[in-house]
Amino acid sequence: MALKDKDNRQIDKNKTFIQSLGHALDGIKRLILEERNFRFDLIIAFLAICLGVICQIKINEWVWLFAAFFSVIGSEVLNSIIENVVDLIVGHHYDFLAKRAKDIAAGGVLMSALFAVIIGSLIFIPRFIQLLK
């Protein structure tokens, strides 16, 4: 068993896979509950999957779609980590380095979102054009 303090707060390493999994699921729950942009990404991903099923996209298109999805999710996760670590270090004070770190992290999210828009457009726009013909 991992060591816990009187308030049941664990600070040492996980001892079992189940324990690690529990904390990882806690992290995902926190992202969903606390990060508005993360929820928005999940909704967009769900709509893209529905559209992919309706349009019967090819296997290589599914691969690109999921690559785009996980690229956005990955950068959102990195962005959240940076925001939390910066807030932990700086607290509620204006700090130029804090601004720089958070703005760069947000820039990373924007770039991966752009990548996802390009992938989505390459897959779906030709099909919409086909439908209009």
Ligand SMILES: Nc1ncnc2c1ncn2[C@@H]1O[C@H](COP(=O)(O)OP(=O)(O)OP(=O)(O)O)[C@@H](O)[C@H]1O
């Ligand atoms: N301690 C700070 N010092 C200086 N600027 C800060 C600080 N905290 C936040 N900022 C600025 O405010 C912006 C918003 O910060 P915040 O922590 O609210 O991110 P956020 O709104 O949660 O980001 P996201 O839109 O990705 O969810 C940052 O991008 C940064 O420009």
